[in-house]
Amino acid sequence: MLNTAFPKELRIAGTIQDSIVDGPGIRYVIFTQGCPHHCPGCHNPQTHDFAGGHIADVEQILESIRQNPLLSGVTFSGGEPFCQAEALVPVAEAVKAMHKHLMIYTGYLYEQLLKMEESGVQRLLELADVLVDGPFLMAERNLTLQYRGSENQRVIDLAKTRAAGEIILYKSEYDEL
Numbered sequence: 001m002l003n004t005a006f007p008k009e010l011r012i013a014g015t016i017q018d019s020i021v022d023g024p025g026i027r028y029v030i031f032t033q034g035c036p037h038h039c040p041g042c043h044n045p046q047t048h049d050f051a052g053g054h055i056a057d058v059e060q061i062l063e064s065i066r067q068n069p070l071l072s073g074v075t076f077s078g079g080e081p082f083c084q085a086e087a088l089v090p091v092a093e094a095v096k097a098m099h100k101h102l103m104i105y106t107g108y109l110y111e112q113l114l115k116m117e118e119s120g121v122q123r124l125l126e127l128a129d130v131l132v133d134g135p136f137l138m139a140e141r142n143l144t145l146q147y148r149g150s151e152n153q154r155v156i157d158l159a160k161t162r163a164a165g166e167i168i169l170y171k172s173e174y175d176e177l
Helices: 058-066 081-097 110-115 119-127 158-164
Strands: 009-019 027-032 054-057 073-077 101-105 130-133 154-157
Touching (some): 009 081, 027 058, 054 058, 058 081, 073 081, 081 101, 110 119
Antiparallel strands (some): 009 027, 009 054, 130 154
16 A cells, blocks of 8 residues: 555656666666756766656556566666655555565765655665665766766665665675676
8 A cells, every 4th residue: 555645656767677787686677757967978868857758657667566576676767766755655665565675776975865854865765775876977987887887886785884874885696606
């Protein structure tokens, strides 16, 4: 059941129902529409316009996730997911209720997000397992990096970070192979 205090619609650029590059395992990816960062060389420049994309129904997205038993997790990408944090909270809560991994990409730094007073931003950070933070920087572009496009971006293990009180980088179970 969705939390009725939050919007039930998202403005999205689109979804991918079975990605293997947007986080560990097989992922359902939601590309939010609208981004204030406008990083030169962005992989998804079509997601920058806040009036672009289309309205997607949250319940329909959740049903698509429920229908695929092979999914190990969901990834919020963009655009900038934290610009629609309130609308993403019920999706994130449902994803966690399904015992799925949640990963979020953002152009903000983790430290910037922590200072934001919006309850939706803080709730998303509580629910997420991994955060890829920082703007894409063309000068630091590196195509060999796992889950990120430039050297400045961090892949943060949020549970370990919260427990330690300092940034702990994510280490995939596949790194050992």
